[in-house]
Each structure stands twice: as structure tokens, then as C-alpha cells.
């Protein structure tokens with residue numbers, strides 16, 4: 435095949451895990467399967483300019499500003515995937531990316547970012563070496579995204595997405611698959627995810643370091659087993675629409691992720707005071723109103739507020755505005771939803 439100058443543009447959304455991936459083996463093989471919702475609005479838009487006559491180098495711009503650190507990360511990533519894309523080190527890249535959500539928000543920009551880069555690479559690959567089926571190219575992009583950031587492989591599909599060998603049909607450690615749509619109750623197909631921006635600064639411990647600390651965590655094996663086991667009830671819940679059990683399982687997963695951080699050596703805590711205040715207020719609100727507002731957490735202080743779009747959301751929204759926003763920096767909230 436011939437490689438020549440090309441410019442491609444792709445967009446990819448972020449995702450939020452319900453059963454969490456935390457801990458991995460070599461080559462980005464997850465220690466346990468995970469399942470996530472792909473967000474609707476929190477996206478990364480990436481334009482990749484490939485200059486085939488130049489020596490290999492990577493230049494990156496985030497919202498117009500040059501980002502040298504990110505370029506180094508991408509260079510390393512390209513070297514790592516050369517075994518799958520033999521042309522990848524044969525030119526210069528100018529990569530311009532833009533997030534549709536605040537950069538410092540701690541919303542998983544690595545998932546949407548690597549998702550978009552992987553999509554650009556697959557588009558380039560297909561212009562050089564021939565187009566495969568749509569299904570095959572999404573799978574390849576998911577495979578490549580995984581090698582950049584594990585959770586990114588789930589962002590290539592819409593709706594509920596599974597990564598890691600599990601009871602879910604066709605699931606794999608190497609790429610993500612879409613959770614079968616006909617096995618999902620309607621209530622879970624129209625859901626809100628509002629991210630409360632509790633703390634907009636840099637995280638004290640990166641997810642790379644966090645995953646690594648699972649290697650010496652005495653609770654790790656039990657945790658990996660529990661995550662695998664949680665797929666049993668999760669499948670049932672998704673099929674029968676049991677919202678109360680969904681809430682219990684999703685919150686348990688979030689707290690377990692952070693418990694693992696506290697049980698690491700050295701221990702670390704990514705939650706902030708505001709995170710705990712919001713969690714307690716959510717629990718009080720549920721006790722008092724019985725309304726289905728609940729939370730999940732990523733590897734950071736921000737709180738993802740989850741609630742269905744089923745007619746009960748007006749009271750929930752006004753509770754968030756009046757009681758929860760005060761725990762954020764600058765009234766920060768990113769309102770997203772899942773609809774499929």
C-alpha cells in the first residue's frame with residue numbers, strides 16, 4: 435500500500451463506568467470486566483494531519499495551545515502500536531484536539547481523547563490499506579484505543595458497553611463490545627448523568643499509578659472476583675429494570691473503587707470534603723423522598739449524579755440546584771445524558 439499526506443477528523447464521547455475497571459496486567463489486559471454508559475455530549479473532536487514525507491514526530495494542540503507532554507505520550511503510544519499499524523512511525527503528525535467539556539473537570543478526557551485518536555488512525559489505515567466492514571473498523575479502533583487508555587476502548591460504542599471477558603456475549607479483554615440492546619429494560623435507555631465539578635485541579639495520583647498499586651493491594655484478588663460476580667446481578671437488573679438494585683450495585687462499585695485506593699500502599703484518597711458532603715446529601719434525599727437519585731465516582735473527586743428521565747426528574751433537578759451545587763467550585767456542573 436502507499437502512504438501519502440492525509441488529514442482526518444473524528445469525534446469520540448467519554449464514558450462512565452458502572453462496574454469499574456481498576457487493576458490491569460501487561461498490555462492493558464484488565465484484571466476484571468467492566469461496563470459503562472457512553473455519554474452523549476462530553477466529546478473530544480480531533481483532527482489529525484499526517485505528513486508522510488517528514489521523519490516521525492508528533493505535535494499536539496489542545497484547544498489551540500501546544501501541549502508538549504501530551505505529544506510525548508502520543509509518541510510513546512504510536513511506538514507501542516507499530517506492531518499493529520506498520521506505517522505509524524513513517525511520518526509527522528499534527529494533532530489538534532478540543533473537548534466539548536471543561537478541560538480541568540476531571541471528566542475522563544483520556545477515554546474520549548484516545549478514542550478519537552484511535553478512530554483517526556483507523557481512518558488513515560483504511561485510506562492506505564483498504565476499507566474493512568464498519569463493524570470490523572470499530573472493533574479495531576476499540577482495540578487500539580485500549581492500548582492508549584483502557585477505559586477508552588468502551589467509548590467506541592453507544593449505550594451500555596462491556597470490556598473484559600465476562601458472561602456478556604462476545605466480550606473480550608482486547609476490545610469492548612456493545613451490551614445487547616434487547617436485553618436492556620427501557621428505564622436504563624434514557625438516563626441522566628450530571629457531573630458535579632467538586633474540584634477542578636489536577637489529581638494527586640494518576641490512574642496509571644492507581645492501577646499499578648493494585649498489584650500489591652492485599653484486597654485486589656477479592657475485588658477482581660467481586661467485579662466478575664457483579665456481572666450476574668447486573669445482567670438481571672438490566673433486563674428486569676430493577677432500579678433499586680441498580681442503585682445499590684452502582685454506588686457499591688463507586689465506593690469500592692475508592693476503598694481500593696485507601697487500602698493501597700501508599701494509601702491515597704481522591705475524594706474531597708465536597709464529595710462526601712454530596713454523597714451524604716444524596717442518601718438523605720433518597721431516604722426522605724424515595725426518588726431515584728444516586729451517584730457514581732470516577733478516579734477523582736467529582737460526583738456523577740445519575741437519575742432516570744422518567745417523570746420524577748424535576749424534583750431531583752431542583753434538589754441538585756439548591757442543595758448540591760454549593761459543594762462545587764464555581765457552581766460547576768456538566769449536564770449530560772444517555773439515550774439509545
Ligand code: PMV
Nearest residue numbers: 451454455583584585641733
Ligand atoms: O482508562 P484508565 O487507565 O484511565 O482507567 C480509568 C479507570 C476508571 O475510570 C477509574 C474506571 C473505569 O472503568 O472507567
